[in-house]
Every structure is written in C-alpha cells, then in structure tokens.
Amino acid sequence: MLKVYEATCTAPINIAVIKYWGKRDTKLNLPTNSSLSVTLSQDDLHTKTTCRAAPELKADKLWLNGKEEIIAQNKRLTNVINEMRAQRKKLEENDNSLPKIADYKLHICSANNFPTAAGLASSAAGFACLTFSLATLYQLKLDNVELSTIARTGSGSACRSLQGGYVAWEMGEKEDGSDSHAIQVASREHWPDMQAIILVVNDAKKKTSSTLGMQHTVATSPLIQHRIKHVVPKAMEDMKTAIQNKDFDSFAEITMRDSNSFHAVCADTFPPIYYMNDISRAVVNAVHDYNAAKAAMGSAQKYTVAYTFDAGPNAVLYVQKKDADNVLGVISRIFPAAEDKNIYSGFNFNDQEIDEVLAKMNTPIYPQMNAFKRIIATKVGDGPRVLANEFNDEVSLLNANGEPKELL
Numbered sequence: 001m002l003k004v005y006e007a008t009c010t011a012p013i014n015i016a017v018i019k020y021w022g023k024r025d026t027k028l029n030l031p032t033n034s035s036l037s038v039t040l041s042q043d044d045l046h047t048k049t050t051c052r053a054a055p056e057l058k059a060d061k062l063w064l065n066g067k068e069e070i071i072a073q074n075k076r077l078t079n080v081i082n083e084m085r086a087q088r089k090k091l092e093e094n095d096n097s098l099p100k101i102a103d104y105k106l107h108i109c110s111a112n113n114f115p116t117a118a119g120l121a122s123s124a125a126g127f128a129c130l131t132f133s134l135a136t137l138y139q140l141k142l143d144n145v146e147l148s149t150i151a152r153t154g155s156g157s158a159c160r161s162l163q164g165g166y167v168a169w170e171m172g173e174k175e176d177g178s179d180s181h182a183i184q185v186a187s188r189e190h191w192p193d194m195q196a197i198i199l200v201v202n203d204a205k206k207k208t209s210s211t212l213g214m215q216h217t218v219a220t221s222p223l224i225q226h227r228i229k230h231v232v233p234k235a236m237e238d239m240k241t242a243i244q245n246k247d248f249d250s251f252a253e254i255t256m257r258d259s260n261s262f263h264a265v266c267a268d269t270f271p272p273i274y275y276m277n278d279i280s281r282a283v284v285n286a287v288h289d290y291n292a293a294k295a296a297m298g299s300a301q302k303y304t305v306a307y308t309f310d311a312g313p314n315a316v317l318y319v320q321k322k323d324a325d326n327v328l329g330v331i332s333r334i335f336p337a338a339e340d341k342n343i344y345s346g347f348n349f350n351d352q353e354i355d356e357v358l359a360k361m362n363t364p365i366y367p368q369m370n371a372f373k374r375i376i377a378t379k380v381g382d383g384p385r386v387l388a389n390e391f392n393d394e395v396s397l398l399n400a401n402g403e404p405k406e407l408l
C-alpha cells in the first residue's frame with residue numbers, strides 16, 4: 001500500500017431549544033432566524049466518519065451506513081467536500097513543503113449509531129463529522145467557528161454540532177453567509193447536570209424532510225413572519241441569559257414555548273405539516289401535569305422538565321440530573337410497556353416517589369401500550385473528537401483497499 005492520508009473522527013447530535021425553521025438562501029442554508037441548541041453526548045449518539053486521501057484511489061466515493069451515496073448527485077455533500085478541498089489547495093499553494101494531497105481522490109465512510117433521517121438530527125451530526133474529519137485529514141488551520149460556516153452548507157443544523165455545550169447559530173446578515181456561524185454560549189462544564197431523555201415514538205424515515213418542510217412554511221405561512229421578527233429575537237436573548245445563570249425555569253419555559261411556536265408555524269403552512277402525533281401531544285400534557293404536581297408539592301422550581309419536538313413525533317425532554325429518574329419513572333407509568341418489550345427495564349426507579357407525584361397528576365394512562373420504541377437517556381456533551389489523524393486500522397471504517405469494512 002502506498003502512503004495514505006487518513007482521519008477518523010466522531011461528532012455529536014444537537015437538539016435545538018430555539019428552532020431553525022426557514023431559509024433566506026436555500027443554496028447556502030442561510031436561515032431566517034437565529035437558533036440555539038444543546039449538544040448531546042457522543043458516548044450515546046454520534047456519527048463516526050473516516051476520510052482517506054491516497055494516490056491509488058480512482059474516484060471520490062462516500063458510503064453512508066454501508067451504502068454508497070453518489071457524491072456528484074448530492075449538492076449537500078459536494079458543497080462541503082469541494083470547499084474543504086479548496087481550503088487544502090490554498091494551504092499547499094502557500095507552503096511548498098506540504099504534500100499535495102488535495103489532488104488525491106477521497107474515500108469517505110460514515111456511520112450513524114442511531115436511525116438516519118428520522119428526526120434525530122442525523123444530518124447535523126453527519127455533516128459536522130464530515131467537515132471536521134476533512135479538516136483533520138487536510139490539517140486545515142480553521143477554528144470550529146469557521147468550520148461551522150462550511151458544515152452549514154451541508155445541513156443548517158450541522159453548524160451547531162461543531163461545538164460542545166450550549167451553542168447559538170447566529171443567523172448573520174451577509175449575502176455570502178460568512179457571518180452565519182455557530183458560537184458556543186456556554187461549555188458543557190458550565191452547566192453539566194443538564195440531561196436529555198429522548199422518547200423515540202417513531203424511528204422510520206419521515207414524510208416531509210426538514211429541508212422541504214421549512215421551504216413550504218416560508219412560502220405559505222403568514223405566522224412565520226411574526227415568529228421571525230418578534231418571537232425568536234427575544235427568545236434568543238432570554239435563553240442566553242437563562243443558560244449563563246443556569247436558570248432552569250427560564251430555560252424550560254423558553255424551550256417549551258419555542259417548540260410550540262415552531263409546530264404552530266408548521267400547522268400554519270398550507271397545506272399544513274403535522275410532525276407531532278397523538279403520543280407527542282400526550283407527552284406535552286404529561287409534562288405540564290408533572291410540572292404542576294411538583295410545584296404543588298412544594299418544589300422551588302416552576303418547571304422540573306421541559307419538552308421539545310423537532311420535525312418528527314419524537315419527544316426530547318430536558319431535565320436536571322437530580323430529577324431525571326423521577327421524570328422517567330412517571331413517564332413509564334403513564335406510557336406503559338409490555339413485559340416482553342420493557343424499554344424501561346435498564347432504569348432504577350423509586351416507586352414510592354413516583355407514586356407521590358402520580359397521585360397529584362390526574363393524567364390518564366395512555367391507552368396504547370408500547371407508545372415508545374426506544375428511550376435514550378443522555379446528557380450535554382462535548383464537540384467533535386479526533387480518533388486518529390493518520391491511518392489506524394483499529395478505528396478506521398475503511399479497509400486496506402479503501403472499501404467500507406462493513407461490506408466484507
């Protein structure tokens with residue numbers, strides 16, 4: 001084997017608490033509003049990507065979850081790959097001592113350890129990981145804020161997955177998008193006891209992609225103009241303050257209101273788009289009942305748990321560590337699982353504490369068993385990680401011939 005250049009990295013998903021919905025430029029993924037998200041731990045959910053550049057490779061190729069994607073037919077992929085190659089070329093032109101690897105073809109292999117295109121932010125982790133692993137391969141001297149503008153051209157929400165902790169995507173004003181990037185509002189260490197419980201209602205590919213859904217909304221919804229001009233700007237400011245102050249009550253209320261505002265503009269789209277379903281709405285009611293019960297029981301907090309829903313029926317609950325077991329325990333009673341499909345079996349609940357809250361709630365037991373397919377309990381996490389910045393068979397997703405290992 002001739003000399004190969006290779007990098008393998010992982011990147012996290014992020015779940016927005018102030019949603020990106022609407023583009024002012026569909027080619028560059030420039031948004032109509034700023035947004036803000038929490039990066040979730042890669043120990044639970046992540047994309048892993050290996051990028052290889054080598055003289056013997058004949059064509060650029062990319063495999064996603066073991067299946068080849070034709071790069072030339074995918075504008076999102078070509079946006080990112082072409083820009084990263086151009087950045088490397090610039091470096092090589094300015095420094096003759098660098099190996100000329102920008103001219104080599106690329107083999108890229110990527111895998112998500114969770115369902116793709118199911119409203120679990122796979123495009124965010126996927127394009128963040130593609131950008132970060134190409135930057136590692138090409139040894140580019142760009143910081144994560146600069147990289148976020150490139151990841152954004154693959155998928156808007158991806159720009160927020162280049163940093164850990166609490167991340168704002170500032171919409172920017174410039175036509176070329178150079179000021180539309182993500183910056184960290186606070187690190188994971190600033191507020192480490194933030195946890196997320198993902199209640200997976202459906203992990204099948206969704207009917208209306210985010211990309212198309214938001215374009216229909218911008219084209220047909222009068223309500224979105226109100227959201228863009230009057231709702232989000234204040235919510236962004238208030239949310240930054242809530243995070244700085246570790247003020248869970250404010251964090252929770254802004255998060256729930258923004259999820260509701262986002263789904264309201266989806267319903268105001270013509271024809272309307274409904275991402276949430278009956279189970280999602282039952283989760284919303286249960287969360288409000290839970291918060292009211294805890295407050296009635298003398299909790300110092302107005303809100304103990306907050307919900308948010310992306311472009312799908314899955315619920316993401318944000319909760320502080322001290323409350324996570326009780327919240328999930330109560331959820332397990334309201335949304336029961338059959339013995340043979342007990343998704344709650346790995347958790348240790350305190351039945352007495354759960355009974356006390358349930359007695360105050362008056363929330364009906366959801367009539368259908370097994371409302372959730374899966375539960376992912378995770379926490380705020382760090383930004384992308386380099387697993388190897390050279391060929392390393394232990395972590396690489398590619399074999400010696402540059403083909404995905406999974407295909408063997």
Ligand SMILES: Nc1ncnc2c1ncn2[C@@H]1O[C@H](COP(=O)(O)OP(=O)(O)OP(=O)(O)O)[C@@H](O)[C@H]1O
Nearest residue numbers: 047110116117118119120121122123126209210311
């Ligand atoms: N690891 C990856 N590498 C490159 N592209 C990816 C990767 N994972 C997902 N994608 C791209 O993202 C698309 C899915 O994006 P989509 O926005 O439809 O769903 P999602 O990101 O899972 O959900 P949402 O953004 O609504 O939370 C895939 O079809 C694929 O083109």
Ligand SMILES: C[C@@](O)(CCOP(=O)(O)OP(=O)(O)O)CC(=O)O
Nearest residue numbers: 016019020155156157210211310311
């Ligand atoms: C509801 C959302 O998850 C929408 C995400 O949209 P995408 O980032 O997937 O859209 P594209 O830029 O077209 O790839 C809200 C959010 O993550 O902010």
